[in-house]
Amino acid sequence: MKIRDLAIWGFFVLVFITIFSLNKHPVAQPQAATSLPYSTFVAEVNGGQIKNATISGDKVHGEKKDGSPYVSVAPSKDSASDMLLKAGVQVSIEDEPGRPSFLMTVLGNLLPLLLMLGLWFLVMRQMSGGKGGGAMGFGKSKAKLLNEAKGRVTFEDVAGIDEAREELQEIVDFLKDPQKFQRLGGKIPKGALLVGPPGTGKTLTARAVAGEANVPFFTISGSDFVEMFVGVGASRVRDMFEQAKKNAPCIIFIDEIDAVGRHRGAGLGGGNDEREQTLNQLLVEMDGFEANEGIIIIAATNRPDVLDPALLRPGRFDRQVVVGLPDINGREKILKVHMRKTPLASDVDAKVIARGTPGFSGADLMNLVNEAALLAARRGMRLVTMKEFEDAKDKVMMGVERKTMAMSQEEKKLTAYHEGGHALVALTVPNTDPVHKATIIPRGRALGMVMQLPESDKLSFSYQQMMSRLAVIMGGRVAEELVFGKDAITSGASSDIEAGTRLARNMVTRWGFSDKLGKVAYGENQEEVFLGHSVSRTQNISEATAQIIDAEVRRLVDWGYQEATRILTERREDLESVAKGLLEYETLSGDELKDLIKGIKPIREDKDNDDGRDVTPTVPTVSKGGDPAPTPAE
Structure with a gap:
């Protein structure tokens, strides 16, 4: 908690103590005092039984000569004092207790109200995120104005997305020299939407645009607009654009815009909710009756399919810049x-x-x-x-090595044959990615793994490559059956079966690799309900077609199983060599697997590495890029 907040809370504690002190009676009443009627009190005064008296308002209290306390009521302060003085009684007069001054009365009534108002103020301030503006700060924009004096990012810090840089370079040139475009009648795009998978550098690219142009850069997340109170998001959009107009020319960067820019009317209830009001205000500010000259909006998302079409039309986000995976x-x-x-x-x-x-x-x-x-x-x-x-x-x-995981010798042997089956089929079938590494060391959630890595970036896959992949996927289960028998096979091939089924189903329903079904897409109804699609979309697969799809998927998977069985049956001795090599060395590279099949044992140069295991020679090959993923034995 900040010192300022501590001081505010300390102030309210003092106010509470003051209220408690005002309500406390300042004068304590005598203990066990005898209450005397005024006539009795007069008689005892005249009889000389009163030792002293104290007059406070209309009350008289004191002590008798026998030492007992008393209290009585006097109809008049003056008459009582005259009577006591004539009788020779020691008299003292005090102010009337329990009657504070007018100022104290006012403060006593107002301080509880002020205390409640102050507490409400603090609660509102905390709910508004601690920003300035107090209770009225809900509608203020949370956009941060970045100062690029330190840690400035330029296009030199952004690599691997040359096409996106060229698209955004025009925005930089316009911000530096607007006349260059305006004298030819050209207008700079009002907005650019950066689209791409997570981690490709969309946010970094937007910062580089601001750094190159050297203009103010407002950044905000799409979720910062949404609040629990209705109308707050729209108010924040208005305030953000007002700030931007004061700093124009400038750039507004909205990260993860899909949080606020989803389809309007989506979901089962539809409706005009808070998020839709925020989106409506954003649409108006981007391209409404008022011109926003010099304000360029850059947004980033990895879900362009869920954005509202009105947000993507020319005049708002004129350009969709694809920031893809680098080559x-x-x-x-x-x-x-x-x-x-x-x-x-x-x-x-x-x-x-x-x-x-x-x-x-x-x-x-x-x-x-x-x-x-x-x-x-x-x-x-x-x-x-x-x-x-x-x-x-x-x-x-592949994940971190699980060095503390204890595997029995039987499990290690079964894993070695399972991974050996994958590796041997991968080394045999045509048009498949090279084997990079095979290991029976547990990594991540897998007990072992065979990695096939492409030699270059791949954008598409042929029918033969997919069929070869099916055979490789089934190689692990087939090796277990050939060596240990069908009664001893385990659940280690569960991920293999899932991957093979998924690949075969895509071949049949999406890529047109089935003669019985033809070149037709049989997409299943898997749309998100709350995007507004699934409610109105009809299922386009009949029961008979679904049965044919299942039969074709089964045919493709069975073919992979049979092909793996043929290869491993013909190369049973090679399977034994690969499995024994994995049991001895635990990890083998692709070249070592080929040498092991030829009878050449791997050469280990360093026997004492930092984790106590033989060092695997590094292979300057490539990494995972094929579909589906490597097939671990779970």
Whole structure:
């Protein structure tokens, strides 16, 4: 809690103590005093039995000569005092107790009200996020104005997305020199929507645009508009654009805009909810009656399919800039950017690492460099070598080695034959990705794994490649049956069966690889209910067609099973060699597997690495990029 908040709470505690003090009676009444009627009191005064008296208002109290206290009521202060003085009684006069001044009375009545108002003020301030504006701060925008004086990002810090940079370069040129476009009648796009998978650098690209143009940069998340009170989101949109107009030319960046820009009327109830009011206000501010000259809006999302069509029309988001996964050249540039502050050994080659990481996003590559640096630091090294990058790549792609997991010899043997079946079929079938590594060391949630990594980036897959993939997927289960018999097979092939079924179903229903069903897409009803699609969409698959689909999926999976059975039956001796090699060395590279089949044993140069295991020679091949994923034996 801040010092300011502590001071405010301390003030209210003092107010509470003051109220309690005002309500407390200042004069304590005599204890066990005898109440005397006024006539009796007069008689005792005249009889000389009263020792002293104190007059306070219309009350008289004191002590008798016998030491007992008394209290009585006097009709008149003056008459009582004259009577007591004539009788020789010691008299003292006090102010009337229990009657505070007018100011104290007013404060006593107002302070409880002020206390409640102050507490309400604090609660409202906390609910509004602690921002300025107090209780009326709900409608204030939460957009932050970034000062790029320190940590300024430019296009030099953004690599691997050259096409997106070219699209956004025009925005930078317009902000620097608007006359260049206006004298030819051109208008700069009012908004640019950055679309791409997570981790591809959408937010970083937007910051680079602001850094290159050197203009104010307001940033806000789509969820910051939504609040529990109705109308707050729309008020924040208005306030954000008012701030932007004062700082024009400027850039407003809305991250994760799908939080506020989803289809209107979506869901079972439809309705004009708070989010829709916020979206309506955003649409008006972006392209309404009032012109927003010099304000450029950049938004980012990885769900463009859920955005409202009115948000995507020209005049609002004129351009949709795709920030996709980088290719091999882009990955090399991204790695070099992240390696700037990392001391590297002479054997580190960014191009080799880029070849081995197809499908990696910019965030994945940043994590890879960081993991390699952490491994080198853990091993007490001053430079990061290629071995650390290879080990970090295995950790990122396959998971952390579970060194404490105890496997029985029988489980290790079954896992070795299971992974050996995958590897041997992958080395046999045509048009498949090379085997990068086979291991029976538990990693992540898998007891073992065979990694097939493409030699280059792939955008599509042929029918033969998919059929070969089905055979590779079934190789693990087939190897278990051939070696241990059908009665001894385990549930380790569960993920293999799921992957094979998913691939076969996509081949039949989406990619037109079935002669019986033809070149027709049989999409199932899997739309999100609250996007407003599933309610009105009709199922376009009849019961008879669904049965044919199931039969075709079964036919493709059975073909993969039979092909794997044929290969492993013909190469049973090679299966034994691969499985025994995995039991002995635990991890084998693709080249070592091929040599082992030829009778050449692997050569281990370093027997004492930091985790007590033989070091696997690094292979400058590539990483996971095929569909589906590697097939672990779970």
